[in-house]
Amino acid sequence: MIDDKTINHISRLSRLNMNRAEKEKLKKDMEDIINYIGILNEIEVTETEPLPYIFSTSNVFREDVKKESQPVKAVVANAEERTENYFKVPRTIEAGNGK
Numbered sequence: 001m002i003d004d005k006t007i008n009h010i011s012r013l014s015r016l017n018m019n020r021a022e023k024e025k026l027k028k029d030m031e032d033i034i035n036y037i038g039i040l041n042e043i044e045v046t047e048t049e050p051l052p053y054i055f056s057t058s059n060v061f062r063e064d065v066k067k068e069s070q071p072v073k074a075v076v077a078n079a080e081e082r083t084e085n086y087f088k089v090p091r092t093i094e095a096g097n098g099k
Helices: 003-015 021-043 072-076
Strands: none
Touching: 003 021
């Protein structure tokens, strides 16, 4: 099914330098994948309902409940650096010319 020309092409596209043994392994793996797809294609699914997800999922919602927060001074008390009631952190975005 998969010839050496195809393996060389894939190797070149992926920019992988593979030795002969690695190419043979890739060739065998790809043939196994194609054979498996062939098996999957034989399964009768015309009566099967498509699933949007593999697992049944549902969102877990909770009510928003207002509650007291920690006092600001207590929160910033252990900060390595602070300015008034704010954490002071290193700049992560370079100042630029607005572009």
